[in-house]
Amino acid sequence: MFYKNYLNNCFVFILKISIFLHNADNSCIKQYYLIIKMAVTIKDIAKISGYGVGTVSRVLNGGTLVKSETRERVMQVARKLNYKPNKVAKMLVTGKFSQSTIGIILPKITHRFSMEIIAGIYTKLNELGYNLLVFNIGKKREEVFEHIRYSHFSGLLVLLGSLKEDEVLMLKSENTHFVYLDYHDRNENSIFFNNHLGGGLAAKYLMDKKCKRIMLVGDYAKTIQREERFRGFKDVLKGAQIELFDEVYISSDEKAAYSLTKKVIKAGKADGIFFYSDDLALGGLKAKREIQSSIRIIGYDDIEAAGYLGLSTVRQNAHTLGKLGAGTIVEILKKDKPINETEVVYRCLEPELVDRGS
Amino acid sequence: MFYKNYLNNCFVFILKISIFLHNADNSCIKQYYLIIKMAVTIKDIAKISGYGVGTVSRVLNGGTLVKSETRERVMQVARKLNYKPNKVAKMLVTGKFSQSTIGIILPKITHRFSMEIIAGIYTKLNELGYNLLVFNIGKKREEVFEHIRYSHFSGLLVLLGSLKEDEVLMLKSENTHFVYLDYHDRNENSIFFNNHLGGGLAAKYLMDKKCKRIMLVGDYAKTIQREERFRGFKDVLKGAQIELFDEVYISSDEKAAYSLTKKVIKAGKADGIFFYSDDLALGGLKAKREIQSSIRIIGYDDIEAAGYLGLSTVRQNAHTLGKLGAGTIVEILKKDKPINETEVVYRCLEPELVDRGS
DNA sequence: CTGAAAGCGCTTACAG
DNA sequence: CTGAAAGCGCTTACAG
Incomplete structure (x- = not known):
């Protein structure tokens, strides 16, 4: 038994829950109200303003083919409801989602060495016209991988040591290519130092x-x-x-x-x-x-x-490692092969001695 | 006149175009074939494998409620077509898109000073459990803003000097809050040094x-x-x-x-x-x-x-600036007010003299 | 100038 | 175990 309502700048469902606890007397009942906030949609604006969703959409996108009166009424309702467009729906329907974003996953603490690797990655992606989506294992690891699972990007750089087995499986089932950085595994793409x-x-x-x-x-x-x-x-x-x-x-x-x-x-x-x-x-x-x-x-x-x-x-030239990693993942993506038909990139970089007499 | 076809691991439309050039003799005709690659969808797999889309979806998501025979047939077709799931559609239907991603836009070239700001941002976002989406003005500026427009993130940090008027308008119409970093404009959120x-x-x-x-x-x-x-x-x-x-x-x-x-x-x-x-x-x-x-x-x-x-x-403590910027944008987002009702954060940081006797 | 409808690519109850 | 259908929130021809 619930109803949708307009309250406090936001639509809410108020859900009445009754819980029967099977105690000795078998009668104890608890009741809760569960309140679920629902995002305001274009449909809500349409209903309240009295126009159709098409018209609302046109107004919201700055369309000029609407009467200015309509325009104002719709905008007013949108503001009142604190409407925020759902980018994901927009992406889906327009097909305009960026194909050129690379993800990177990092440990909680990062030292100067990692920062230099990131700078290298950034430089290279910049050159290639790619964006970078940075995930940190600050929160619970599984939660971050949930985000990774549902985020839209083309390939992932892993600067984290080893991935767990189920994480690898998830990435593969989502057809997400990845490259280990500063870590190596014979079966996966790896760029690392000797x-x-x-x-x-x-x-x-x-x-x-x-x-x-x-x-x-x-x-x-x-x-x-x-x-x-x-x-x-x-x-x-x-x-x-x-x-x-x-x-x-x-x-x-x-x-x-x-x-x-x-x-x-x-x-x-x-x-x-x-x-x-x-x-x-x-x-x-x-x-x-x-x-x-x-x-x-x-x-x-x-x-x-x-x-x-x-x-x-x-x-160990961190900048080089970063650039190479970025270049590699982009190259792999451009080949556009199924993940199990891609040949593994396994590249070992050589460190060099720097004698400063210390 | 066109037809959908299966070719070279990918669905293609082949479009025959005839162009009539109005020359003196009014007769010259040119013909092209326009080839449009279409992403393989779950529907294509369903059609080819002979199953319904629901079944295909279950297989692809590792569902256990499918016959292993079905499972294999579907997987085989998916592999053959080099199927890649559309994350955006998945996000939309599951509602599992990350609400905790902050964007940042940067200039083409970044110096050590910017890198330190980014490190500060990263540290703070890590603490807050947010991810970071980095856009660089490496490509054409308009193109990057197109990406920004259609990307899904909650707020934007601008480390770029000033935004153009239409860029500001776009962000506001998308209800995207932003904060200027190391730049100031009385009318917008700004954190900067004196x-x-x-x-x-x-x-x-x-x-x-x-x-x-x-x-x-x-x-x-x-x-x-x-x-x-x-x-x-x-x-x-x-x-x-x-x-x-x-x-x-x-x-x-x-x-x-x-x-x-x-x-x-x-x-x-x-x-x-x-x-x-x-x-x-x-x-x-x-x-x-x-x-x-x-x-x-x-x-x-x-x-x-x-x-x-x-x-x-x-x-100028770049790290502090970065942390403050990240903290500010997250705070603004948490207040969740319409963009024109948000009070502007305008914060000036003081630099300090460091006398090393040079 | 506006509404009704189709559709983006997917998931997920609901029947069977 | 599987298919048909509804729906996520939006845009965009197509009529009117």
């Missing part, structure tokens, strides 16, 4: 600088990137028959790295440290310089500050 | 450092920001009865600023320069340090590098 190689470069750097007691410092986040990067590092040491002196994990900020490094220097044991990222390494560098220690420090990523502060590092 | 004040701070800095022969350097772009910033600068000088020594405009890059500053120092006239932006000022700073000149240099923005390199500057 972390194993990069870790090795860092090891070589410290060896070249004649370090003998080499230390590894990472943060707590267990990612595939860290695993590969550190494995690459250890493999090279092993190859040179150098034993890893120490391996420490700290929280992901510069200050933690700073105080750790101070301690290490004062203990006077390690003579070279490889930090998982420049963010950490900058803390280490600060400690080194303050104490004027000869300890060697190398980071990873080559963020802008590394250049200014003279930190040796392993460069 | 450039007049900022320019004044720069002037005070140089005066405090006892500069007597003060110079102004900008790039060629005539923006409202530049006008106000430089006017503020001059106003303060005028107030102190100091005459502007020189005013030069160069191209927007560090190198131009570097060589200009070298020349200025060698000429030995000016003893203080205010650069329109840190990007330029960093070039000036480099020249100053190379020659070990005592000339004073101040920039504007406080980009990251300014901190690392010890450049005095006027800080």
Whole structure:
């Protein structure tokens, strides 16, 4: 038993619900009123203004083929009801929805490295005339994927590590192509950096600088990137028959790295440290310089500050990754093949050593 | 005279067009075939597979209430036709379109300052559970606004300077709220920095450092920001009865600023320069340090590098601007008032002097 | 100048 | 398990 009503600038349904709870006495009844707000439609305006929906539509679209009297009456009603056009319906009927939007899904927290990737993506899409729809896993993950499912865009970039199995299935059933960025999976499109190689470069750097007691410092986040990067590092040491002196994990900020490094220097044991990222390494560098220690420090990523502060590092060109990712997804879309007939793009980018003498 | 046909993995209309050219002999005829590609719909699949559209829809949505034989037949046809579901239709019927997407429109080229604003926006929207749809004026401007018109999002941030009159009209007729960022218009929502004040701070800095022969350097772009910033600068000088020594405009890059500053120092006239932006000022700073000149240099923005390199500057907190902009548009949307009844948000942020002794 | 109707591509009760 | 039908909110010829 319900009725549609006009109330408080908005149409509402008022729904009376009775709930019978099967208690011992089998008689307890609760009643609720459920109020459902309904969006105002062109039909409502038509009914209230006394015109047909066609006329209302013409007025709303600035059509000139309406009497100005009609025009005003309709506009007045529309304003009063706080009418907002339903873009989705409009898109459907006009067929004018953009075919040139790329989606990207990102983790909750983004560091400078991700921001640079995004800048690269943006630059490339700009060139190609595509728009970018950014989804963040700020809310519940499933909710975001619901949005992704029902949003209209042509392809998705995934800068999030791995997707879950059902997420992949959903995307495929919606025929939505996607490309992993900075992550790799043999079965899916992936553009990523060779972390194993990069870790090795860092090891070589410290060896070249004649370090003998080499230390590894990472943060707590267990990612595939860290695993590969550190494995690459250890493999090279092993190859040179150098034993890893120490391996420490700290929280992901510069200050933690700073105080750790101070301690290490004062203990006077390690003579070279490889930090998982420049963010950490900058803390280490600060400690080194303050104490004027000869300890060697190398980071990873080559963020802008590394250049200014003279930190040796392993460069991963984030901008290039972003541009490449954007270019790839657009190319895949242009081929317009069914998702299971598309050949997988699997591209590994090589990092490079940047020796700034630190 | 045309017919629908199945060809090359896609439905096509082939349209035969005859054109009569009214020449002298009045007889010349040209004929074309116009080929129109039509998207494959669920109806096409139904027709070809021999099932009803309802059944096809159930199969496509992974429904379990279909015979597996039916399921396979339908899927096979869908694959063969390279069927792609129309998300827009799906959204309309399910009503599941995201109400929590904010749009942003950006100029073609974006500098670090804009990127930081975007990072701020992103951070805030993340917090609020909103997605971001980024439009760039890479393509023709009108085309982008067509996209904006037909895209489904709730509010728009404008980081583009001013909108044209018809663009504003379009947004309003679509009931799309918008907020200017880093630009201001008394009649529209605006969040921006006080450039007049900022320019004044720069002037005070140089005066405090006892500069007597003060110079102004900008790039060629005539923006409202530049006008106000430089006017503020001059106003303060005028107030102190100091005459502007020189005013030069160069191209927007560090190198131009570097060589200009070298020349200025060698000429030995000016003893203080205010650069329109840190990007330029960093070039000036480099020249100053190379020659070990005592000339004073101040920039504007406080980009990251300014901190690392010890450049005095006027800080505009881009991150704050972005966060505020995102928060504001969401708040406006939550109030859900008709666009002409919304009171205008007009918020001016104050820049601050950062003295790093340069 | 306006109304009634068809249709955009899909989903989803409702019968059978 | 499947088909026919109604409907999402709009636009747009087509008559009148």
